[in-house]
Amino acid sequence: MRALSLRAKLISIIVLVSTLAIGLGLVALGFYQQRAARNAMLENVSGQARLMALYSEVPLNFSDRSGLLDVLNKGQLPSLLQAAVYTSTGELFATIQRDSRGSLPASLTMPVDTGMKMSAQQLELMQPIGSDPKNPLGYLAMQVSLSELNAAIRDGILLLLLIGAALIGVSFLLAVRLQRYVSGPILNLARLTTQVSARNDFSLRAPVQGEDEIGRLARGFNHMLDVIGEREQARDRAEGALRDSKETLEQAVQELHHLANYDALTELPNRSLCMDRIANALMRASREHDRVAIIFLDLDHFKEVNDSLGHAIGDDLLKSAASRLQDCLRRGDTLARLGGDEFVLVLEELHDDLNVITVLNKIISSFSEAFHIGGYVVSTTVSMGVAIYPSDGRDVHTLMRNADTAMYKAKELGRNTYQFYQPDMNALSLRRLSLATELREALQYNQLELYYQPQLDTRSKRIVGVEALLRWKHPVMGSISPAEFIPIAESTGLIVPIGQWVIERAARQLADWRKQGIGPLRVAVNISAVQFRQVDLAEQIARTVSAHNIPPESIELELTESLLMRDVESATNQLKKLKALGFKLVIDDFGTGYSSLSYLRRFPLDGLKIDRSFIDEVNRNPDDTAITLAILSMARSLRLMVIAEGVETREQYEFLLNHDCEEVQGYLFSPPVPEPVLTPLLKQATPNFPRLQVVNNSGGGQ
Template sequence: MRGPWSSIQSKLVFLIAGISMVTVLVGFSLVTERFAQSLRDSLENDSLSLAQRLVVDSAAYLSLGMAGQARDNLLDKVVLNSPHSLALFDEQGGLFAEIERGGGQIVVDDYRPESAVIWESDWLHIYQPVEDSLDQRIGTLYLKISLSQLSHRMRAFVGVLLVLLLVMLALAYFLARLMQRYISGPILTLADISRQVRDHQNYSLRAPVKSSDEIGVLSQTFNDMLETIEQQQAFRDKVEQSLRIKEERLERAVAELQYMANYDSLTGLPNRALCMDRIELAIRHASRTRTYAGIIYLDLDHFKDVNDSLGHAVGDELLKATAERLSDVLREEDTLARIGGDEFVIITTDFSSSDQIIPLVSKVVERFEQNFTVGRYSVQSTVSLGVCVYPDDGDSVDALMKAADAAMYKAKDVGRNTYAFFEAEMNRMAVWRQQLGSELQHAIDRDELYLVFQPKVALESGQISGAEVLLRWEHPEFGSVSPADFIPVAEHTGLIYRIGLWVLEQACEAVSRWRDVGLEGVTVAVNLSAAQFRQADLVEHIAAILARHNVPPQTLELEITESMLVRDVDQAIRMLKRIKLLGLRVAIDDFGTGFSSLSYLRKFPLDALKIDRSFIMDLGKNRDDTAIALAIISMASSLRLKVVAEGVETPAQWSFLAGHLCDEVQGFLISPGLRESEFISFYKSFSLDEVIASRNV
């Protein structure tokens, strides 16, 4: 509860009024005292003057002893407003004459011979000696005057002063009230603004600065403080806003990370991690309900070729279209996940037998026989599916995934665009492929890979015109590993890029050595994989290798397959033109097994066609194969392309091809693949007649 002295306003009023009151009271006291002293001095002076005149007038009467005349003289000469008494004493102190006018009776005891002025509370006593002409004291005049008149005047004066005092005090209080506004007003304004700042947290308020005195300095300092607080508040608000934004971003980032940790960003499907969790849930559900659960491992056939030829953007759209197509054939309770690249997994549950999964996988295969429309492209992309069943093929996530993966590879091995159920034997093949992939990563560094060169002979001259480079792998534990086993693994793992460049490097290095030993004009043919052919910097790598070994470009021939050309004709033509500008030769390998047409072949800048060994095997025996071989030779002749027959193993095949204008042959009839040193020796000692004769034995 606030008291009367709780505010500075009240304190200032009372302080100013109190000081004014003390000042006025002191002044009042001084004036009163001064006025009283003035009245006493005036009364004393007037009384002394009167006494001195009376002494002169009374001296004669006193010396002649004329008491009556002396009294009459006193009565006549003394005129006073105040009560008084007057007496003459003779030299011996006897009362000679007296006048009593309210001053009381004078007695002998009042006598005092010497001159004196005596003030009492109510009376003034004056003694004045009376002297004769010879200055001899002959008596004493005594005047006794009442102070009542003086007291009355003092009371009147004090009354007036009291009125003035009250007026002055009232004026002082009014002035104090007025003055405190100039002092406390700005302070009260500061207090009010402070309360507003406290109540509303509004730091933009400012106190008015109306003076340069201490109050003005205080107001300015208060404003500076508010300015500082406002800036700090703004900075804090900015920091808090920034923190809120960062917190929101962090929450979004956490949500995104959680999404990214569980879902594929391209298709929106569950990713590998979430897929593993769903398989675990499916296992628990099947175990609890005593039903079967199916794990279907799905891989797009030739997706790498689509991705490399049409670009990653088309490949991504194909993956999204694949996800949509798969989702359309699945039940709501089934799970579809993308576990990486072009690999998907379907988790399906609640089957009473494994055979009930067959309609689902058959439907998937059937749906993918229809081409995809991706942008302006019509893309054919079939699927290979591997199927395993819980609990028959495994009781853990890892076991089931390995089983489904093995079954998927089996589906690819049997021709793709189909499905295969897991069998126990597949585990061994899966382990074998895994081992090959692991060992193949170190095969180059360990010098386990090497090249062999299978000679090619020109039928017209009967001389060795070149050789096809074949890659071999001699593993210290596995022994000789077939290219049919490790090349698909290299393509699947991406090692084909490094291995392909290594083969080109080794082949050109060999040609450089051959030139040093006199094998001029011998060409080498190197097979390119689809992935290599669509490698953007392939031509630059080849140019660098040729320059590094000083090998003429025309001595290097690149062999590609039909399927690599027809998947994206425009891209293939661009790549072939770049290769031809470098001066290299290009041949189509295994011609006749693909889907090339004459119109396509006329567009491609090619140098040779290689008839697939499947048509050479029964040449002269099988009417269809013979017709195909002759058609290829005729077509190549019309296109001015060189024809090479591969897989020639008998003199009869040789004779047939020689009689029908085939340009070159290669095969076991001439020689299998030879190590470099063996090839050089074979080349230098080669005689076609001796070789043919030896094979007729």
């Protein structure tokens, strides 16, 4: 009722009261009607019974059975089911039955109970025959159907319901008209109040209609407007320009202070204010011999959300994440945003590490629930690094640096976790800086090398292609994992020249294999997001392929979902340019990004590569099985080739074979190997196309 308008409330009240009154009246009328019909029938049956008992005395005295039957047949009850006359000893003397529902007994049990018995469907009556009820000549028994009575009562109730519905409808129409006399003036007053507020015009007046309470309310409202208008004019004359200049100055100062100290997106303290608060917290902790925790927090995979769903969704995710983090903090703790997806938490008055761990676990638990943003369900986790004052540093910059280092360690351990700072973590930071420098020299001094992993046709078990995978053999540090140096190459921009080197070296090797009579064979090359954004990428690859005199369709370019979804229009145009030049286009790690079927239809693709995370337990995990089958079915409907990577067991291979996955690659067949190891394998088969027998699982990962 609170949410209803005044008009609706008045109508509801009038209709409710009317309905209650009508309902009570109809219930009383219906009850009376039912009682009257029942009593009338009982009176009729009782009268007929007495009359028939009177006429039955003579035939019963003379044992005239035909006379009794004649009396019974002349009964005037249309609803009579059965009538019978019993002797004074309870024996059946004569009976008539007009309906199969009649069920009078063949004899009576003495003594006989006279009177009426009524059930839902029948009325039974036992009437003594003779002038002396204590010593009757016999007994008249009758069974009468109550169907007609029940039907009449039902018809009466239905009629009453129809009358009630009609009366309620009439009451509603009357309520609609009557409420206008009350709600109309009040609604007019409410509209006038809104106009006064919106226009700030105190010259408006409410019309006064009558001398009742509403009229007095209108006069009181008009008087209030008079007083307010006079005061407004007096204040405006007194303050004037002073008010305007003062408000403008104060607002400007407040805005400048806010811009200088708070993040515009999340309204959280920014880096400058965060540093000040940490410095103040350290001073208080030093005086009180207390401890302070600095938590450096980063949203995992936030760049993929930004790239695939757009910056607007990314901004909303940051605001939602900030709100969720704020709910996890204690009163007096500080949450700040440094920029991007980086946040800092400052926890004061710590008695032991358990206080910090409680907050950290609360944050991780909070982010286990997905965000619902702009029609998307977005899942993200957090990686956190913790530095404690004074054990991990005694100044702001040292604590921030050490917390940042611990956060990167948490990311290296798989994300969605936290790490407390340890002194040996600085060595990891120095290693990253060293690798960034060494990577520049790796290109110059030929420390990079391509390994190749075969891709097999599931039916024929022939090698139909190879994926070129980058390896780095440092002369001092030895083999360095791509998982370690590829992110460094992307962050430093070295991924562009490295990517060009990979394409050139793969094309050269393919040309060499063709000269040896190996083929047809295709080489798959991964394209990074930075490379893909190059305007002349298609022309660069085309020149490389042309220089080595190999067909464009022998080069397969693998791109991730997040790369394509960052800017769908630009991605579509770039893909069309590459497709027009004849290159094969495949989405890598399919199923881990945010692409949709509508976008896949727009992209000129040749195939999909199922991510190894779904293949690992495709025989054991129902979810992975369902996802893999769905990808295969979708690819067939879009006429796309499917290749599954990470195949390591015969059971995985047979599952993919039985469900028509065209191609596979993985350690079941061969790990990534250098060219000198792979070339003999390619030569072992027929001249047109090599064949590789499936061997037992050798373990390991790609």
